[in-house]
Amino acid sequence: MIARVIVDVPSRQTDRPFDYEVPSAMSGWIEVGSRVGVPFGGRVLQGFVVELAAEAEVDSRRLKAVAELLDPLPPLLPDLIGLAKWMSDKYCCSWTTALQAMIPAALKGKAERYVSLNDSLDEELEQLASRLPQELLDMLSRQRQTKLESLKERFPQYAPDIKAALEEGVLLEQTAIRDRLAIRKVLTVFPPADKAAAAEALAAWPTKAGKQRELLAFMLERGEPIALQALLAEAGGSPASVRAVAAKGLLELREIEQQRDPYASREFERTVPLPLTEGQQSVYTRIADAVTRGEPQVLLLHGVTGSGKTEVYLQAIQHCLKQGKQAIVLVPEIALTPQMVERFKGRFGDAVAVLHSRLSNGERYDEWRKIRSRKVQVAIGARSAIFAPFERIGLVIIDEEHESSYKQEESPKYHARDVSVQRARQHGAAVVLGSATPSLESYAAASRRPAEGRESSLLPMPDRALGRPLPPVTVIDMRAELAAGNRSMFSRTLHEGLVQRLERGEQTVLLLNRRGYSTFVMCRSCGYTALCPHCDISLTYHQKSRLLRCHYCGHAEQAPQTCPSCESEHIRFFGTGTQRVEEELAKLFPGIRVIRMDVDTTTEKNAHEKLLKRFGDREADVLLGTQMVAKGLDFPFVTLVGVIAADTSLNLPDFRSAERTFQLLTQVAGRAGRHQLPGEVVVQTYSPEHYAVTTAQKHDYIRFVEEELKHRGVMGYPPYCRLVLVTMSHEQLALLSSVSEQFAERLRELAAEEGVLGPLGAGLPRALEVLGPVASPISRMKDRYRFQCVIKYRGNIDVPALLRAALAPFVAGSPQKLVQFSIDVDPQVIL
Numbered sequence: 001m002i003a004r005v006i007v008d009v010p011s012r013q014t015d016r017p018f019d020y021e022v023p024s025a026m027s028g029w030i031e032v033g034s035r036v037g038v039p040f041g042g043r044v045l046q047g048f049v050v051e052l053a054a055e056a057e058v059d060s061r062r063l064k065a066v067a068e069l070l071d072p073l074p075p076l077l078p079d080l081i082g083l084a085k086w087m088s089d090k091y092c093c094s095w096t097t098a099l100q101a102m103i104p105a106a107l108k109g110k111a112e113r114y115v116s117l118n119d120s121l122d123e124e125l126e127q128l129a130s131r132l133p134q135e136l137l138d139m140l141s142r143q144r145q146t147k148l149e150s151l152k153e154r155f156p157q158y159a160p161d162i163k164a165a166l167e168e169g170v171l172l173e174q175t176a177i178r179d180r181l182a183i184r185k186v187l188t189v190f191p192p193a194d195k196a197a198a199a200e201a202l203a204a205w206p207t208k209a210g211k212q213r214e215l216l217a218f219m220l221e222r223g224e225p226i227a228l229q230a231l232l233a234e235a236g237g238s239p240a241s242v243r244a245v246a247a248k249g250l251l252e253l254r255e256i257e258q259q260r261d262p263y264a265s266r267e268f269e270r271t272v273p274l275p276l277t278e279g280q281q282s283v284y285t286r287i288a289d290a291v292t293r294g295e296p297q298v299l300l301l302h303g304v305t306g307s308g309k310t311e312v313y314l315q316a317i318q319h320c321l322k323q324g325k326q327a328i329v330l331v332p333e334i335a336l337t338p339q340m341v342e343r344f345k346g347r348f349g350d351a352v353a354v355l356h357s358r359l360s361n362g363e364r365y366d367e368w369r370k371i372r373s374r375k376v377q378v379a380i381g382a383r384s385a386i387f388a389p390f391e392r393i394g395l396v397i398i399d400e401e402h403e404s405s406y407k408q409e410e411s412p413k414y415h416a417r418d419v420s421v422q423r424a425r426q427h428g429a430a431v432v433l434g435s436a437t438p439s440l441e442s443y444a445a446a447s448r449r450p451a452e453g454r455e456s457s458l459l460p461m462p463d464r465a466l467g468r469p470l471p472p473v474t475v476i477d478m479r480a481e482l483a484a485g486n487r488s489m490f491s492r493t494l495h496e497g498l499v500q501r502l503e504r505g506e507q508t509v510l511l512l513n514r515r516g517y518s519t520f521v522m523c524r525s526c527g528y529t530a531l532c533p534h535c536d537i538s539l540t541y542h543q544k545s546r547l548l549r550c551h552y553c554g555h556a557e558q559a560p561q562t563c564p565s566c567e568s569e570h571i572r573f574f575g576t577g578t579q580r581v582e583e584e585l586a587k588l589f590p591g592i593r594v595i596r597m598d599v600d601t602t603t604e605k606n607a608h609e610k611l612l613k614r615f616g617d618r619e620a621d622v623l624l625g626t627q628m629v630a631k632g633l634d635f636p637f638v639t640l641v642g643v644i645a646a647d648t649s650l651n652l653p654d655f656r657s658a659e660r661t662f663q664l665l666t667q668v669a670g671r672a673g674r675h676q677l678p679g680e681v682v683v684q685t686y687s688p689e690h691y692a693v694t695t696a697q698k699h700d701y702i703r704f705v706e707e708e709l710k711h712r713g714v715m716g717y718p719p720y721c722r723l724v725l726v727t728m729s730h731e732q733l734a735l736l737s738s739v740s741e742q743f744a745e746r747l748r749e750l751a752a753e754e755g756v757l758g759p760l761g762a763g764l765p766r767a768l769e770v771l772g773p774v775a776s777p778i779s780r781m782k783d784r785y786r787f788q789c790v791i792k793y794r795g796n797i798d799v800p801a802l803l804r805a806a807l808a809p810f811v812a813g814s815p816q817k818l819v820q821f822s823i824d825v826d827p828q829v830i831l
Contacts, residue, residue: 002021003020003066012094017050020065032050032081037070046110068177084102085098090414090800090825091414092823093823097412109179115148116140187229188226189227190225192251211236211238211241214235218231259366259370263354268342276311277463277465279463280307291325294429296429300458301461304470305436305667305669306670317378327393328379328390330385351376352378353367356382371390392427393429399434401434402437413827437666440712471672473683473699481684494684498640506637506677507618507622508623509625509629510629510644512626513626514645522571523566530560535781541577542579543579582594585622594620595622597625615635641671642683665693724826728786730820731785754797764795766796771791784820
């Protein structure tokens, strides 16, 4: 039996399966998806079995054997192996990189070298062994296997003797793969099996062993198992006392697996399905029909904020579970998770596993194991939850599908939406994309279907579930405020709105999509601006720590008291961040209670949940934050939403900036007036005439799409074409410039050979343009200069294959291979 293994070496040269012989002892255990340790280049490395075969593709005499099987149950299912290959091809990453994205961090094992004492020593070898310290020999006899690193640290003075013992065979060395995290086991005490005999023993117990007697009496009264540490805390005594009672056969000590459940201490109030409105019922029927049919379908649920999309999701999942199938729910950011988890756990109880980045590695591993061992049927989490190891997926829901956080920014640079569609094809499942502001690509795809004679996949829900109107939006021109003498960051309308909410005991959400105290520090005398020494970007001032920070590389330095360039004292903070807004609120409204939510205040575990719970319990008047407060939150007493600066994302050098601004304004506006109290929205901007602002003011998604599509069509951007962003970086600008030009020229040559090189505007069915290379908008990051090429294409062109061919000389050659290439297929940000 031959196992074809992808070895964990993320290199283009080794990105293929290697053949290994399967030892007969492992043949009944190894399957496609198994994780194994295999000898590779003089080391033992982790790998994944991607195929089993009867014959090797190389000379069988050269075959090495699989060294160890790492899991009795394969962590990856065959469909995930296939999905990883598809991701590798589509996103131009190595197969092993895609596979690694699918398993929990706990299983990303690394090779450890172990040393053991040779049991069959002859006289000569025994003499050599006698040179080793007795303490070391005792340690090896006791532990059988000891990490080589541990020996080096503990006996540094005997390094030459240990090395000689290894060379002579006195000590044997082995390499094994060990996981970064193990299953948690707790030593547990079980009560007596024969209670009558234990009671007799207790009555006859000698008085001098009083503590043992107390422990036995406690366990007889308790009658059920308890963790050893908990027993000692409650009943007193020592581990030795417990072991002494166990040695008499009156108690039993066993290691029991303990689940690291992040929600073990929480009780979720069970909920029942709510009656659906006519609009909800129509959408639910379409989704349920798609799940029942078992044919892969993609449905776009376009529901305004507050239309009751979550209730439709819940009832659709209930239908999916009744069909004996499983469901995956993706949410865009951790800020959404607390309320979402509450709703899903309240409806489905222990049938739900939660997977997101703020769980510890151990908690995430145990939630993943619940899925793999078929103990749960629903997985909810961020983008990587799409890799949940379910075997019968019937429904995948992507809430707020327009969110850019569904795109991974590190390799593999996959988009969870596209991966979901591919996985649904494998399982015959339905994919539901839900949003009040769908991405233009999704909306255009759904709108094309009726024109092509196919059933529409667009499911509209234009009305709010509780019949409440969408809140009125007031747009404030901050230029007029300045002309009227108002230099505050709050317009007069927003200030008055805050006063009214404080008087009425209602709550406000304030959005400023920029963290920190001020966006840059500048000298008013000479124009000096504090820049990051490693990146071409200005430093942001954070008042609490009094530091200037780079939000790209993490560099931090003390804020200057005088200008480092001209020594002037006229150095000032410009721009506004969330910290500064918080300070201004405290000045203008003494006693106001503010909760600030941004990256700086949510670094601790469960910080999002704690802050949102406090706001939900009305312990604060204002929730101030970056875009994490704009989506998915539902609080009945929020009646005012204020957007401090709507232009923050509008002026970025990115073709999606207008779309992002419209989405953010619409989403945050939807937080107001969701229940009985009427809501109001105030948007402050310096561009009140921009169509992204005017259409958001009217909650008019269709008008925005029409206007934005005109601009995209003229400029030739998605959905009228596809994009690939290739970013190249190096410490030396001259070398980078030369290699970038060579790469772009090579790519154009290959496209010309395929007959697809040409301008998209010419109306050709298949066309590809290479723009650049040019310096990236952020031209230096982490001391590396950056150039980029943007590839636009239309039609059925295998662009990943062209890119791999164009990259080949720069991977194998030197010094070109020192240039780092990063390929982003369907990029969300071009910076």
